[in-house]
Amino acid sequence: MDIVGSVTAMEPRLLVVGGGRMGGALVHGLVGSGWSPTDIVVVEPSADRRAELAHELPGIGVGAEIVDATGAVIAVKPAVAEDACRALATTSVARVLSIMAGVPLARLESWLPPSTAVVRAMPNTPATVGAGISALAAGSRATEPDMAWAEELLAAVGHVVRLPETSLDAVTGLSGSGPAYLFLVVEALIEAGQAVGLSEEVSRLLVTDTLAGSARLLVESGETPRSLREAVTSPGGTTEAGLRVLEDRGVRVAITAAVAAATDRSRQLAR
Numbered sequence: 001m002d003i004v005g006s007v008t009a010m011e012p013r014l015l016v017v018g019g020g021r022m023g024g025a026l027v028h029g030l031v032g033s034g035w036s037p038t039d040i041v042v043v044e045p046s047a048d049r050r051a052e053l054a055h056e057l058p059g060i061g062v063g064a065e066i067v068d069a070t071g072a073v074i075a076v077k078p079a080v081a082e083d084a085c086r087a088l089a090t091t092s093v094a095r096v097l098s099i100m101a102g103v104p105l106a107r108l109e110s111w112l113p114p115s116t117a118v119v120r121a122m123p124n125t126p127a128t129v130g131a132g133i134s135a136l137a138a139g140s141r142a143t144e145p146d147m148a149w150a151e152e153l154l155a156a157v158g159h160v161v162r163l164p165e166t167s168l169d170a171v172t173g174l175s176g177s178g179p180a181y182l183f184l185v186v187e188a189l190i191e192a193g194q195a196v197g198l199s200e201e202v203s204r205l206l207v208t209d210t211l212a213g214s215a216r217l218l219v220e221s222g223e224t225p226r227s228l229r230e231a232v233t234s235p236g237g238t239t240e241a242g243l244r245v246l247e248d249r250g251v252r253v254a255i256t257a258a259v260a261a262a263t264d265r266s267r268q269l270a271r
């Protein structure tokens with residue numbers, strides 16, 4: 001799709017380029033955290049998705065073409081990053097937050113006017129339920145107010161940490177891909193429950209609540225994962241028997257290697 005630059009009479013505070021999973025989640029989060037829907041315009045090529053967003057979020061602007069705004073979030077796939085930036089370059093948007101994986105700040109800055117402040121973030125999919133964690137990195141022209149602006153946007157869908165851009169490949173390999181690692185563990189545990197005689201339905205319920213409850217316990221108790229693990233591991237007991245198998249079969253080594261592989265892949269994709 002070609003995005004044509006144009007200017008509306010009422011300039012929105014925020015333009016969200018790409019109303020897919022992440023862009024849509026961000027808009028939901030912003031409206032849920034008190035933003036006026038009329039301050040947001042989503043640019044999205046799919047007419048079906050535009051209708052869906054307009055229905056879900058009454059009052060937001062939706063359109064197929066880029067319009068002027070005070071700030072913009074780029075939430076399109078990395079393959080169309082340049083198109084989106086070049087379209088934004090025809091507007092007077094002064095601040096841009098990119099949530100695209102693997103598109104470096106230097107490249108974004110080269111496609112946007114020298115006057116545009118650029119901030120790059122790496123969110124993760126729990127953002128779609130307001131429980132994400134995003135790492136934020138400043139571009140060469142981004143000032144503290146630009147970072148505070150980006151931080152406020154992403155805080156609508158979860159926690160935010162500020163890091164140098166050099167850390168973003170590691171963030172991608174850890175928290176970006178992290179939900180998939182945990183879902184793999186969940187899949188394996190559900191199968192394991194079935195293997196010891198439980199139904200798929202019961203096993204899924206037990207595993208899902210165990211994951212959600214353990215995450216809550218970890219966050220709310222403030223204790224280390226190690227101390228929580230040790231607290232449920234009596235010498236000679238059932239947990240110890242299970243954990244011994246995991247350690248003997250190299251679960252830690254596999255996890256370390258998985259995060260390293262994902263981090264390397266992120267570095268390759270950014271080249």
Ligand SMILES: NC(=O)c1ccc[n+]([C@@H]2O[C@H](COP(=O)([O-])OP(=O)(O)OC[C@H]3O[C@@H](n4cnc5c(N)ncnc54)[C@H](OP(=O)(O)O)[C@@H]3O)[C@@H](O)[C@H]2O)c1
Pocket residue numbers: 001003017018019020021022023043044045046049075076077078080083084099100101102122123124125176
């Ligand atoms: N999902 C994740 O876990 C995750 C985590 C961190 C970062 N990210 C990043 O977030 C970005 C969005 O991911 P997503 O999962 O939300 O993808 P998605 O659901 O495919 O959303 C992208 C949306 O952008 C639209 N689009 C395509 N070209 C466009 C253009 N030129 N102008 C405006 N909109 C356009 C797409 O429409 P069509 O479908 O009609 O093409 C689609 O609705 C990606 O860059 C990804 O790297 C995702």
